[in-house]
Amino acid sequence: MIRKYIIKNKKGVFGISVLFLFGLIAVLAPYLATRNPWESFKPNLGISKEHLLGTDLLGRDVFSQLIWGSRISLLVGVGSAAGILIFGSLVGLASALSSPFMDEILMRFTDIILYIPKLPLLIFLAMMLGRGFLNVVLVMIFTMWPQTARIIRSEVLSLKQRPFVEAVKVLGVGTFGLVKILIPHILPLLLASLTNLTIWAVVYEASLSFLGLGDPSVITWGTMLYYAHVSGVIFIGNYIPIVAPGLCITIFGVGMHYLASAIQDVYAQRTRLWKPF
Amino acid sequence: MKYFLRRLSLVFFAWVFALIILFFLPRLMPVGPEALLADRFRLPEEAVLLMRKEFGLDLPITTQLLRFLQNVVFKFPPDFGYSYINYPVRVKDIILSHLPWTVYLMMSSLMVTFLLGSVTGIIAAWKRGTKLEGILSLLAIFCLSSPVFWLSYILIIVFAFVFRVFPPAGAYSVTITSTFSLQFIGSVLRHSVLPMLAIVLTQAPSYFLLVRDNMSLVFKEDYVITAMAKGVKERTIVFKHVARNALLPAVSLFGTQVGLMLGGQIMVEAVFSYPGVGKLIVDAILGLDYPVVIGFFYIIITLGIIMSIVTDFVYIIIDPRVRYG
């Protein structure tokens, strides 16, 4: 049902095609990459047939690095986004549906984490847990779930006031039954925040690796940027190693953003919340 | 006024509570301060003991906590003891030397971000559906999802290398001595344009989208139709009637923005090697220099709380409903 609407919605089509494209690249990385990303050739070659995007200061082929890099970056992105979403919505649902006292405690707890800015906390926790992209995922989940919890909580609270939810309460359904009924109504919001969180996760993963806290044993768009930054390759005029990975992150972000807003439009259309005049 | 006292007391407890957590953070780290001192500088055994006494690490935990609170909460400027890495220098001095740069860069870009984001948001909402709004929105989404350090590099490549208009790095050209001469200030300004532009371009879109979507909601309100019926000019309606209500959420976003802004700050200072606190903190964390880290987090949390109170205050002034609520 939802797919039918998304196809009609221009933004949705762009978003899905971007997601599909990057997903494909990540899955088919071994076949698409022309060279072995770790093997080093002559440094700073320009764009040529063998090296579609030239090579970086260490002589590694930028194009194949890009392809392999997408695999981990997306994995970390979607993985931590899912983790954040699950943890965040659980807390959000719990504080919205339970007693005001419990709600107050949970909210104060999320406030404290919200007060501490994300990046320094990320850096701090990355230090504590040590490198490795699994740690990066854990770190991101811990620092970014309060935002989602807050969004889900306010959405559930406003839904609770709607008469059709109160009608269900009058029928004597338990909290668990209520959640089952509310899920389809917050699903669009969950999907939308999943896409938004994926953008933030990819960006923050890149930032961490850029600062040298990423997992050196793995290639991601972030580590590519790190090597480009450390090696100062741009001062020699070879801009591609810096521009290419960043551009991938941004295009992926734009696609996901459009996908998120398309999902929201579809929900509004489906429930006719949107009054014609 | 009582509303404020309540708000202040609540916030004060949150602040102290956060500081206490801050105190325990280094203790939780796998690499304890003593172990760090021992292997980092390969100091002999007794030197490490001497250092421990100097830093008061051998005292029981509770007295350390009390001492920490005593000279952080009640003494101004707070004293965090000595930095591990560059030992004789007190944490306070390190931070104070780097702080002005960061404050200058952050405050100016905060202002520019708010103004640029809100104004473009208002214009986009007003001219909804036109090509101009399409371009603005696409640009905003592009900048929103691009990592700030990557965008900084793009700016460097375009403005510093290709067009050679702005210097690619540093806070002021080394040739000039840091006195308050006009030349020095000119160079500082020229150096800060690219970093500020990088922060503004990544932070402004969140205001832009917020104000644009909020404006289109406010446009549907009945009092806009009343204003049009009264024959109020369209421009006045947009700026006086609609913008005022639409900017309320932007103000509250402004309050929570400090934290977000700092992330961008650190990245930009790393790329432009701008001598602010951001660069300092990255080195401090990488170097496990706990007192500096604590000092840094102290600043952020305090700044965050002050900003949220300022936003509440501004909110009350703008939105009468809260004042007479």
Add this chain to the structure above:
Amino acid sequence: MEAILRINDLYVSYFTNFGEVKAVNGVTLNLNPGEKLGVAGESGSGKSTLALAIMRLIRPPGRIIRGAIYINGKDVTKMSERELRGVRWKQVAMVFQGAMNALNPTHRVAFQIMEAIRIHEKINKKEAFKKAINLLSLVGVDPARAKDYPFQLSGGMKQRVMIAMAIALNPSVLIADEPTTALDVVTQRKILALLKELHDRLKFSLLMISHDIDLLLHFCDSIAVMYAGQIVEQSSTKNIVQHPMHPYTAGLLKARFRSNFKEFWSIKGSPPDLISLPPGCRFRPRCDMASEECARENPELIEVKPYHFVRCLKVQDAAEN
């Protein structure tokens, strides 16, 4: 005498992605100076769209397709934005239904009245404020509340402020779109009494729009009944009460909850869907005396008796012979 407001053959539609919502389908209506004309219509009759169209306040996705609206002889539909500003609120003012948010919550009440005055008259702030104060006392609002914000006032008070704002420039036509629907019964009667008193004193002509036919019968000189974007019957209040001709008008009168009415009665069927309107007479699906003839032909609004217009084939045939 020359009608102060003349609408002829007006068509307004909303182009939504669910289809074209034909809100107004060919309305012809005249309002004479000093007359209190009531427009009765239920949900889906297009009465509010008609009111907004007169002030050219229809915004996308709505559009005026055809027809003309003459205010003091000049056609509003052809006017540019600049000329409109000379008409809006100066010659035609409006009181909205949702008094709750028809006032800007972040501006003081007096300021919003002064704003209306100072757009059309070049006077300084102090004078405008004085004018606003007497207007407030004229509509029975304690001038001390002038500096309050809308959310500090009760529903009735807010509507009085709206009325004060509407009569600020002494317009010749006042449109009241369901002014009292959102208010309690008692406040409703007080607001109506205020409107009647102001009408007698300031001699503006009043177009009162409401779904409550009882209210219109009590308040207005003549009434036009709207159904599915068209006027189905128009006449003086006496004619409408004593011998309503159109089946819909008769149905509205019969469905009222009067103490002397014994049984509950309703018009059968449900309100018209303005996207897919039935062919021929729009009321056919709900009409007891409908026949196939009604489905084929589009009835016209014909003056069956002096100043008694009806849009129904059956009634027109009966009147001929």
Add this chain to the structure above:
Amino acid sequence: MLQKIDVDYNNTILDVVHLKVYFPVRKWGPFKRGYVKAVDDVSLSVEKNKIYGLIGESGSGKTTLGRAIVMLERPTDGKILFMRKNLWELKGHDLKYFRRSVQMIFQDPFAALNPLWTVFKNLSLPLFIHDITDKKEIQRLCIQALTEVKLAPHYLEKFPHELSGGERQRICIARALILKPRLIVADEPTSMIDASLKGDICKLLVELKEKYNTSYLFISHEINVAQKLSEQMLIMYLGKIVEVLTTHQAGKYLHPYSKLLMYGMDYSIPDEVILRFKGEIPSALTPPSGCRFHTRCIYATPICTTQEPPLVEVEPGHFVACFLYD
């Protein structure tokens, strides 16, 4: 009516005993500043097979009383008894039985149905919750419920947004009736419906009352509609019941406020009569002292401003809270 001595146990469905529902308003100070006294010490008992009309202006607390009866609002003081047990102490089977026997119809038909579900799913939810899971049985009950509210069975596949206001309200009634409850709290069921269709909804309610002898608490601000529909009328002002009468005494309202409501609805009464009653309903945060209506009442005497008039039985079944009839 009130604490009758010989409470006929099986005839009363529900007893409301000195119910108080206050909403805290946290304004300036650190501690709670004041209370909105929505329902302030109301007692009534609901008997079988009777339609009760609960009338009052907006802000009189009538909706809050209705919501408290279906456990959507927790009482601050006093209690509501169902089968001689306090609602909020009901557990397990008793609670389930209460949920089955008391249902609610909401004011806004557009928001009272789950927009993502078809009519069939909306109707079958109550059955599903009360353990009727056999597919055919649910189908049969749903179709039967639809025919009772005079809607064709093909409405089952429709979505709420494809229906008109009147049709939706009928489906809400069907949903409330499907479990054959003993009491239905109807919160302004007719106020969002077109005037020309109100009659059908009222006729439907009366028919269903005779057929299933369910009782109704008909909450409304339209006194004329309620008067024709209900057998027992309760007039409520600022959280308190000011008059109780049976409808065969209709029209003979004694309390000045009830008279005012009646005049307001009847356009033959000249405006001057109504204009003599000053002002509007004040906020329930700071209710006036003594008789709450004294600030607007034309018969107000000094005693009205200090003392609260008790509900006095002027004639059998007719109670008034006003010193004129003390």
